[in-house]
Amino acid sequence: MITDAPIRLGTRRSALAQAQSQQVADALAKVSGRVVELVPIVSEGDTNRASLSEIGGTGVFANRLREALVAGDCDILVHSLKDLPTQEPAELVIAATPERADARDVVITRDGTPLQELPGGAKVGTGSPRRIAQVRRRAPRAEVVDIRGNVDSRLARVESGELDAVILAAAGLARLGSESTLHREYLGFSEWPTAPGQGALAVETLADAPADLLAALADLDDEDTRLAVTVERTILAGLEAGCQAPMAAHARVRDDEIRVRAVVYEPGGDRRIGVDVTESLNRGYIRRNGSGNGANAADGADPMHAIRAFGMSAAHRLLEQGAADLLPRE
Template identity: 45%
Template sequence: MSASFTVGTRASQLATTQTAWAADQLAQLSGLSVHTELVRTEGDVVTGPLSQLGGTGVFAAALRQHLLAGGCHLAVHSLKDLPTAQPEPLLIAAIPPREDVRDALCARDGLTLAQLPQGAKVGTGSPRRAAQLLAHRPDLKVVDIRGNVPTRLGRVAGVGDTHDDGSVGRSVQGDLDAVILAAAGLHRLGLGGHITDYLDPSIMLPAPGQGALAVEVRAGGTGLSELDAALTELDDHATRCEVTAERALLGTLEAGCAAPIGALAHFTEDTLVLEAVACDPAGTEVLRRSASAEVRTVAQAAELGAALAATLLADGAAELAGLA
């Protein structure tokens, strides 16, 4: 019987899909077999707006507790769901190359953002998306929504609800003209065909870490040398630097993942360019800044993020975004 490792994941369709991808990569790299355990988290149980669920980490806490208790060798998270302060007993052992970082519009009748009629109803549970959307199109009506990706798609007129197997059926609610979701999640679920418009970062900067996965282990490692080596191989240095800059900015601002803050870093050769935005929650005012530096190490990436955050704070970002 071959040696195996256990991976913990949330039970949502998106979480299990992206966990299965990461686990398969690690199984191939390590030569080990894999067992998956589903862990129910507070974010999966509590109802109400995401912005009111009691701070960051609601989707990660139970999973982390399960990992700390030895219930699994590693856990797979959406990086944007993790608080920026890393618990000392745990470490992020791998951040694979990330998916599409953009937000995506899924609208009725194939409409793009520019084509949505005045007063159209657009659903999102993200204050960041809502603020930037209203800054660009103040005529739109933002509707707060929750639920998994198929449930949110089911709110769009004509798009339909989706079944347990991911297929899309006739719309149950259809009360919205569009919803905004992360392109990465739609691609991972095979639902990219519902995207009617990719929102350019010049209009909507993504959440820090959006599109990236984080594979977390106990600080001492997994206890399996083959698995530890596979994690090192799976880790992508460029992606880690990019998301480190974004999350260092968020952490310096002392803003949670529900704050109206967007950030995106990308490399141009050895130069890391970081863009960030802080918004009034109503979208009436937007503060956008950028910075760049030659970055070769993760520590240098963190310094860039902290420096840009200091610029934002000096220009009034805390008061504007309600962080103070």
């Protein structure tokens, strides 16, 4: 049934969540011709100030939003994809993955000192187990401080001198339009791969949502982004590790190939196990049968099956090298 009623978009209340949700709202309003309203929702991750490693990072930002969607309090959700558990509830579907922003991590300092050159005792703030392990490898003399808080509060701790550096996502800084004068060091993927799904957004709705809403959301989907994040999240699922595991996976699509680099870290940073593999794409099949957002081929075939198989193969290679010994189980 086609309706002109506003589309209600559920989002966390943080400045970053609302900024990225507003971007999706504007794009959806343009393709659907309908008003899109933001519906702020408070999640456990917004109210519990304990470390993510203590409260369990998997789903801590998503669960309350999903409850609101199922209850009918909103029509769609916008998540940072890296915060979503890999197991999708049967009643929900990721209906769109818009074009990915910069997926790199950024080191923020007062004076531009590169991370690996920070002096002994320098304090580096991050709450991510993956980043903690990476910092311990890149800057072993530095002290890692487990922090929470929004982007502005983290930047303020560097400006005040409480911390010498923080590690942030480039995508978040860009979406907020941060104009901080602090120095930025962008970290390359070869030595500093990032979290599965980092830089990407997921637009989630009910699996039985109205056809016109699903069609409008499909217009927001970016094929290269969906291919890449599907590989990354399949690796995470294959390792049976949660969103806060000390592991990284970043995939890039170029022409008719997809390449992924995935690394599992020992929490202390002493050991790491990695793979770097490339696979050819059959784009014609994918485009003919849908990009994986719930549209299946007429014969029931899953057009993303080969992509997930590629990701699972990479996960198996990591496990064969002993990655399970480094990971907490989900």
